[in-house]
Amino acid sequence: MSKLWIKxxxxxxxxxxxxxxxxxxxxxxxxxxxxxITIQTEEVQNHFEYPGSRLAPPVKASxxxxxxxxxxxxxxxxxxxxxxxxxxxxxxxxxxxxxxEQVAIQVVQKSNGTAQENAAxxxxxxxxxxxCYLKGNMVSTIxxxxxxxxxxxxxxxxxxxxxxxxxPPDQPVYSSIVLHLQGAHSGQRQTLYYPGxxx
Amino acid sequence: xxxxxxxxGNILAICACLGTLFCFLLIVAFSIALLFLxxxxxxxxxxxxxxxxxxxxxxxxxxxxxxxxxxxxxxxxFTSRKSYAEANHRFPHIEPLARCLLEDARDGAHAIEEERRxxxxxxxxxxxxxxxxxxxxxxxxxxxxxxxxAADKPRITQVEIGYxxxxxxxxxxxxxxxxxxxxxxxxxxxxxxxxFYLANINARLPAPDSDLDYKFSSIAPSVQETTAPLRLxxxxxxxxxxxxxxxxxxxxxxxxxxxxxxxxKISTDVKSNFNERKELATTATATTFGAMxxx
Numbered sequence: 373m374s375k376l377w378i379k380x381x382x383x384x385x386x387x388x389x390x391x392x393x394x395x396x397x398x399x400x401x402x403x404x405x406x407x408x409i410t411i412q413t414e415e416v417q418n419h420f421e422y423p424g425s426r427l428a429p430p431v432k433a434s435x436x437x438x439x440x441x442x443x444x445x446x447x448x449x450x451x452x453x454x455x456x457x458x459x460x461x462x463x464x465x466x467x468x469x470x471x472x473e474q475v476a477i478q479v480v481q482k483s484n485g486t487a488q489e490n491a492a493x494x495x496x497x498x499x500x501x502x503x504c505y506l507k508g509n510m511v512s513t514i515x516x517x518x519x520x521x522x523x524x525x526x527x528x529x530x531x532x533x534x535x536x537x538x539x540p541p542d543q544p545v546y547s548s549i550v551l552h553l554q555g556a557h558s559g560q561r562q563t564l565y566y567p568g569x570x571x
Numbered sequence: 572x573x574x575x576x577x578x579x580g581n582i583l584a585i586c587a588c589l590g591t592l593f594c595f596l597l598i599v600a601f602s603i604a605l606l607f608l609x610x611x612x613x614x615x616x617x618x619x620x621x622x623x624x625x626x627x628x629x630x631x632x633x634x635x636x637x638x639x640x641x642x643x644x645x646x647x648x649f650t651s652r653k654s655y656a657e658a659n660h661r662f663p664h665i666e667p668l669a670r671c672l673l674e675d676a677r678d679g680a681h682a683i684e685e686e687r688r689x690x691x692x693x694x695x696x697x698x699x700x701x702x703x704x705x706x707x708x709x710x711x712x713x714x715x716x717x718x719x720x721a722a723d724k725p726r727i728t729q730v731e732i733g734y735x736x737x738x739x740x741x742x743x744x745x746x747x748x749x750x751x752x753x754x755x756x757x758x759x760x761x762x763x764x765x766x767f768y769l770a771n772i773n774a775r776l777p778a779p780d781s782d783l784d785y786k787f788s789s790i791a792p793s794v795q796e797t798t799a800p801l802r803l804x805x806x807x808x809x810x811x812x813x814x815x816x817x818x819x820x821x822x823x824x825x826x827x828x829x830x831x832x833x834x835x836k837i838s839t840d841v842k843s844n845f846n847e848r849k850e851l852a853t854t855a856t857a858t859t860f861g862a863m864x865x866x
Contacts, residue, residue, distance in 0.1 A: 416866065420686075421631050424693065427640070427686055432866070449747075452643055458672075458679045460643020461650060463747040495675070499651075502669055506657050531671050548664040566668065 405512060406473040409437040409448075409500055413493045414482040427454050431483075431492035435500060437469070451499065453492035456530055458499075471508035477501070478515040478556075485520040493520070494527035501551070511551070518555040525553060525562050533564040602719045609715060609722040609839055609851060616725055617837040617855040618803060620705055624730070624833045625857035626801050627697050634790045634829055635741050635862025637687055642742035642768065644680045645776060645785050649751050651676040652780055680783045687786060691829055694732075695815055698833065702727050702816045723840035728852070730816035732830035734789035736808045740770045741792035741862035751776075767792055771828055788829035791861030799861025809834050809856040832858040 413433045420427040433451040438444060448467050452460040469475065477500055479493045493516075501511045516524045525535050528551070538552070538561065539545050549566035629635065651673040658669035706726050715722040739762045745751045746766075755761050760774045768774060770789035775781045791799035811834065813826035834856045841849050 418631065419636055419866075420633065422633055422690075422693065424689065425686070426682070426689070430640075450643075451647075452640060454682070456675075457682060458647055458675045459683060460640050460645075460679065461647035462643050463646055463650065463745065465747050495672075498668065499672060502654055502658070502665070502672060505662065505665060506654060531668060549668065566665075 404474065405440055405476040407437055407469050407475045407509075408440055408478055409435065409475060409504070410445075410478045410480060411435050411493055411496045411500065412480045412482060413489045413496070415486060415488055427459065429488065430454055430459060431488050433492055433496040435496065437467070451492075451496050453488070453495060455488045456491040456495055456527060458495060467503055467507065469504065469507060469509050473509045474512050475504050475509050476513045476515060477511055479517065479520070479524070481517050481520060485517055485523070487523065490520050490523040491527045491530075494524050494530075498528075498531055501549075513552050513554050515554050515556050518558045518560065521553060521555055521560060521562060525564065528564050532567055534567065535562055535564055538563040598719055605715050605720055605722060606841065606851070609841065610853065613725050613837050613839050613851060613853040614855070616709070617835055617853045618857075620727065620837065621833055621835040621855040621857035622801060622803065623705075624698055624701050624835060625859045627701060628694060628732075628831055628833065629790065629859040629862075632860070632863040633690060634788050634831060634859070637683070637690060637829065638740050638742040638768075638787050638790060638862065639865055640683055641687070641785050641787060642745075644676070644683050645774065646745050646748060646751065647676045648673075648680055648780050648783065649745075649748065649776055652776075677780070677783065680785070684784045684786075687829065691826070694830060698730060698732060698815055699821050702730050706819065719844055721842050722851075723842065725837050725839045726819065727816065727835060728818055728838040729814060729834075729836040731809075731811045731814045731834040732826070733809055733811040733813075733832055733834070734770065734828075734830060735804050735832045735856075735858045736810050738770065738789045738791050738831070738858070739765070740768045740787035741790050742768045742787050743792075743865070744768065786828065789831050790859070793862055793864040796864045798863055801860050802858060804832065804856045804858050806834065806854055806856050832856060 411433050413431055415429045416432050417429060419430050431453040433453065435448040435451065436445045437448055438446065446468070447464045449464055450462045451458065477497055479497065481489050481493060483489050497514055504511050528535075533549075533551065545565075547565035547567070551564040553562040553564065554560070655666070655669040655673040659666045709725050709727070712724050714724060744755060744761055744766050754777055755768070755774065758774070760768055760772055762769050768787045770787050772787060774785040774787060776783060776785070793799070809832055812828050812830055814822045816822060834854060836852055836854045839851045841851050
């Protein structure tokens with residue numbers, strides 16, 4: 373078991389190193405990742421619209437994945453939110469990524485990055501990160517719309533992630549989870565650390 | 572001559588009797604026609620009132636949406652529980668994150684159940700408001716008066732809410748989660764031969780999430796992107812949850828299922844000139860629109 377943790381920690385450090393070399397434009401995504409998972413969020417209007425409704429407007433996050441450079445897109449699931457609060461999930465198929473793969477999560481916001489949408493996409497990202505991790509895959513980078521970066525990082529605090537400067541590649545990282553956010557076009561970076569430590 | 576005069580007098584008397592009898596029969600015929608008219612008017616009013624109330628029940632597809640999100644919540648809690656169990660077993664250092672996401676999913680389930688209860692109260696209020704306002708409109712309706720009878724203005728005397736037997740829920744079974752689907756089949760949650768959950772059940776998840784409530788309501792699912800229309804139904808297929816309006820007054824709120832059909836009774840008092848009073852009652856059942864296709 374400890375060997376596995378060492379391996380995962382090494383993968384985290386490797387991911388940090390790789391992400392420093394990674395591309396900025398979405399057109400170049402395929403060069404450093406085995407898979408791209410896309411989370412497309414949208415505030416759904418006309419749903420739960422009645423006086424006093426506490427579920428409106430829900431945010432739908434459609435999750436699909438594909439191999440970079442290919443056009444075949446597999447639909448994975450639809451997640452439903454009210455802001456940060458998860459409401460539901462409709463699973464369409466298994467997440468067939470294999471294992472030991474490098475994954476990039478790309479967030480696409482159709483409703484221009486409203487507060488509800490930012491919160492929902494942050495939560496959906498964590499759920500996808502967990503799904504990938506449990507299948508032995510590493511999420512190298514999370515690509516977020518530029519204008520959503522600050523609030524997206526802020527929303528991650530709800531799950532106890534802390535934003536800090538990225539550690540130099542030659543220094544070990546003791547956080548159990550390290551997430552690398554990257555602006556979709558600006559290439560702006562932000563590193564988030566989870567408080568738990570690897571052994 | 573005298574005989575002729577006598578005979579002519581008899582004819583006059585007979586004509587007078589026949590005329591009186593004819594007038595009497597005419598009045599009786601008018602009275603019967605009035606009763607039919609009152610009944611027809613009452614039936615028309617009760618049909619339109621029942622349809623109007625039923626349309627309010629699933630306004631904006633709120634029942635269909637609630638059923639769907641309830642099923643989605645089941646899937647989310649189920650998958651979050653599995654992720655948590657795996658993280659706890661294999662990767663203890665990410666167990667806190669998995670636990671956080673599981674608790675978030677469970678909180679969502681509580682929020683949806685709370686919303687369902689809110690919707691119940693909302694629907695009940697909507698029906699009562701409609702019953703009261705319809706009675707106000709009825710007060711300005713015309714009265715029928717003829718020599719033998721008088722028909723009073725109609726009024727809603729009873730409103731029951733419930734569902735139409737045989738219509739189950741629009742919530743689809745999980746297609747990609749075989750373990751959950753098998754559990755649901757074994758638990759008898761699924762309508763045989765379909766891909767929908769039964770209505771009026773509490774589709775609890777396996778332990779330790781069996782404390783969460785997942786209640787599905789009866790609403791016709793869409794078929795090939797087509798929604799079932801608002802319609803009248805036979806009174807015999809109506810199953811009542813509760814009477815919400817009785818004799819012009821609100822009845823105590825005592826039901827726990829979201830209704831999709833309504834049965835309305837309208838009464839009209841018919842009075843005779845001999846101080847006899849009879850209540851003419853008509854009843855209609857209407858079921859609301861079916862659920863919209865899932866987005």
